Amino acid sequence: xxxxxxxxxxxxxxxxxxxxxxxxxxxxxxFTLVLRAILAAAADAxxxxxxxxxxxxxxxxxxxxxxxxxxxxxPELRFSNMQWGSGGGGAAxxxxxxxxxxxxxxxxxxxxFRGLAQGQFGRFGAGxxxxxxxxxxxxxxxxxxxxxxxxYAMRTTRLMHDHDIDRSTLRAIxxxxxxxxxxxxxxxxxxRPLDAETYDASRWIVEPFRLYDVCLENDGAxxxxxxxxxxxxxxxxxxxxxxxxQQGGGHRSGAGVHNQTDYVTSSFKTVxxxxxxxxxxxxxxxxxVQSYENFTGGVVMSLIEHGLCTxxxxxxxxxxxxxxxxxxxxxxxxxxGNLAECYMxxxxxxxxxxxxxxxxxxNPVAGAKVSLANAGPMVExxxxxxxxxxxxLG
Amino acid sequence: MSYLAKGLPAPVPAPDGLDAPYWEGTRQHxxxxxxxxxxxxxxxxxxxxCHGCHSFDLSWVAIEGTGRIYSWERPYHPVHPALTDQGPxxxxxxxxxxxxxxxxxxxxxxxxxxxxxxxxxxxxxxEDHDDAxxxxxxxxxxxx
Ligand SMILES: [Zn+2]
Numbered sequence: 001x002x003x004x005x006x007x008x009x010x011x012x013x014x015x016x017x018x019x020x021x022x023x024x025x026x027x028x029x030x031f032t033l034v035l036r037a038i039l040a041a042a043a044d045a046x047x048x049x050x051x052x053x054x055x056x057x058x059x060x061x062x063x064x065x066x067x068x069x070x071x072x073x074x075p076e077l078r079f080s081n082m083q084w085g086s087g088g089g090g091a092a093x094x095x096x097x098x099x100x101x102x103x104x105x106x107x108x109x110x111x112x113f114r115g116l117a118q119g120q121f122g123r124f125g126a127g128x129x130x131x132x133x134x135x136x137x138x139x140x141x142x143x144x145x146x147x148x149x150x151x152y153a154m155r156t157t158r159l160m161h162d163h164d165i166d167r168s169t170l171r172a173i174x175x176x177x178x179x180x181x182x183x184x185x186x187x188x189x190x191x192r193p194l195d196a197e198t199y200d201a202s203r204w205i206v207e208p209f210r211l212y213d214v215c216l217e218n219d220g221a222x223x224x225x226x227x228x229x230x231x232x233x234x235x236x237x238x239x240x241x242x243x244x245x246q247q248g249g250g251h252r253s254g255a256g257v258h259n260q261t262d263y264v265t266s267s268f269k270t271v272x273x274x275x276x277x278x279x280x281x282x283x284x285x286x287x288x289v290q291s292y293e294n295f296t297g298g299v300v301m302s303l304i305e306h307g308l309c310t311x312x313x314x315x316x317x318x319x320x321x322x323x324x325x326x327x328x329x330x331x332x333x334x335x336x337g338n339l340a341e342c343y344m345x346x347x348x349x350x351x352x353x354x355x356x357x358x359x360x361x362x363n364p365v366a367g368a369k370v371s372l373a374n375a376g377p378m379v380e381x382x383x384x385x386x387x388x389x390x391x392x393l394g
Numbered sequence: 395m396s397y398l399a400k401g402l403p404a405p406v407p408a409p410d411g412l413d414a415p416y417w418e419g420t421r422q423h424x425x426x427x428x429x430x431x432x433x434x435x436x437x438x439x440x441x442x443x444c445h446g447c448h449s450f451d452l453s454w455v456a457i458e459g460t461g462r463i464y465s466w467e468r469p470y471h472p473v474h475p476a477l478t479d480q481g482p483x484x485x486x487x488x489x490x491x492x493x494x495x496x497x498x499x500x501x502x503x504x505x506x507x508x509x510x511x512x513x514x515x516x517x518x519x520x521e522d523h524d525d526a527x528x529x530x531x532x533x534x535x536x537x538x
Binding site for chain 1: 398402403404405406407408409413417438439440441445464465466467468469470471473474475477480482483485487496497498499500501512527528532
C-alpha cells in the first residue's frame with residue numbers, strides 16, 4: 001500500500017462557525033466573523049487558538065493568514081495556502097490542502113476557513129456596474145448573462161434535455177434541504193419550511209431555475225481545524241478522519257464561453273475515480289452525502305458523477321423520501337446546506353459531513369461511518385472530501 | 395433596435411489585443427473564430443496558443459453565420475439596473491458544426507416566451523450599436 005496518502009495520518013479535531021446572518025445583516029466586519037469561527041473551532045477541539053500555525057482558504061478569501069496569525073497572537077506562522085479560483089469549488093480542497101500540509105510536516109495545527117460579508121464587500125449575484133467589458137465577459141454580459149445562476153442554468157437545460165431529468169427531481173433536492181434546516185438552530189431558514197406547492201409557485205430566476213433552486217447569499221464564517229492523527233487523539237475523543245480529498249477538473253473544464261469539452265457535467269468525472277481509490281471506499285459505502293448546491297441541477301450531476309445514482313434512475317432515486325434523514329436511503333444536505341442553512345460557500349457542508357461522523361448533526365444518520373461532501377459543481381475546479389470514523393480507516 | 399434594453403456594459407477588445415479581430419469582424423457583419431495554422435483546429439474562446447498542438451500560429455477565419463441550438467435559458471430576475479424593466483429574455487447557446495462544434499452565446503430574436511427546441515437551425519443577426527462611445531456589433535440569433 002502506498003505511503004503517499006493523508007488517510008490515517010490526519011484528523012479533523014474541531015469545527016466552528018460564526019453566527020450565520022442573512023445577506024448584509026452581519027453587525028460585524030468579515031474579519032471579525034472569521035476570528036469568531038476560528039475561536040469556535042478551537043474551543044470545539046479543546047485547544048488554544050494560539051497553537052494554530054497554518055491557514056488554508058479558497059476563492060480569494062480576503063482575510064490573510066498573516067493578519068489572522070497576528071490577531072490570534074500565534075507564536076509562529078508556518079503555512080499559508082490559497083486554493084485558486086472556482087469559487088466554492090475549493091471548499092473541500094482547502095481542507096485537503098490543510099491535511100496535506102500536516103501530513104508533510106509543514107505545520108502542526110492548520111485551519112481551513114472561509115469568511116463572507118456580502119454587505120461589506122458586495123454580492124455574488126449582481127452584474128458588473130461599468131461602462132465597458134472585455135475578455136470572456138464581453139461574450140456574455142452584453143447578452144444579459146452575468147450572474148452565476150445565468151451561467152449555469154444553460155448547462156442544466158441541456159442536462160434535463162439529454163437525460164430526461166424531471167422538475168420534481170430538482171424540487172426534491174430543494175425540499176430536503178429546507179426540511180433538514182427546520183431542525184438546525186444555525187440555519188437561516190429554520191422556521192421557514194418549504195412545501196411542493198410553494199416551490200411550484202415560486203418565481204423563475206432564470207428558467208429552468210426557480211427561486212428555490214438557487215443558493216442563498218449570506219454573511220458568516222466557518223472553520224475546520226486539522227492536526228496529525230496522533231496529536232488529534234491527545235486533544236479530542238472524537239477525531240474525524242479525512243479518508244481522501246481530491247480536487248480538479250476534466251479536459252478543458254476551464255474553457256471560455258461555454259466551450260468545455262464535456263458540457264453537461266458537474267466537473268467531477270475525472271475527480272471521483274482518484275477520490276474513491278485513495279479513500280479505499282466506494283459509493284455503496286457512503287452513509288450520508290453533502291452535495292454543494294449552487295443550483296439544484298448541479299446536485300443532480302454531482303450525485304450521478306459520484307456514483308450515488310445514475311442518469312437512468314436519478315428521477316426514481318432522488319425523491320424527498322429518499323433524501324431526508326434519518327429514514328431516507330440517500331440522506332442529502334442534512335444541515336440544510338447552501339439552500340437553507342447558510343451559503344457559507346460550501347464550508348458549512350464540509351462541517352456537516354464531519355458532524356455526521358461525530359454524531360452531532362442536527363439530523364443525524366445513525367451509525368454513519370463514511371460521509372462525503374463535495375464542492376463546486378459545474379465550475380472549472382471542483383473538490384470532494386470523504387470523512388470516516390476510526391473504524392473506517394480499515 | 396437592440397434586443398436588450400440599453401445600458402449594459404459595452405464589449406471592447408481585450409487590452410492585450412487578443413480578440414480585436416473578432417470585434418472588427420462583427421462590425422463588418424462577419425463571424426470570426428480562431429483556427430490553428432498548423433493543425434487546422436478551430437478554437438474558442440480566444441486564446442494565444444492552440445490547445446491541440448501548442449502552435450502559437452492562430453489565424454482568425456470567418457465562418458458561416460449559421461448554427462444549431464445546443465442549449466437555452468430564459469432569465470427573468472434582473473441582475474443589472476439596465477434590465478429592471480426588461481422582463482424575460484431568451485439566451486441561446488449555438489454550436490457550429492462547420493467549426494469543430496464551437497459554441498457561442500447570444501439572444502434569440504422574437505417572442506421571449508417562445509418555445510425553444512434544442513437542435514433547431516439558427517442564423518446570425520448582426521446587431522449594430524453605432525451610437526456607442528466605441529461602436530460595436532453583437533451577434534444575435536433567429537430560427538431559419
Ligand atoms: Zn494546432
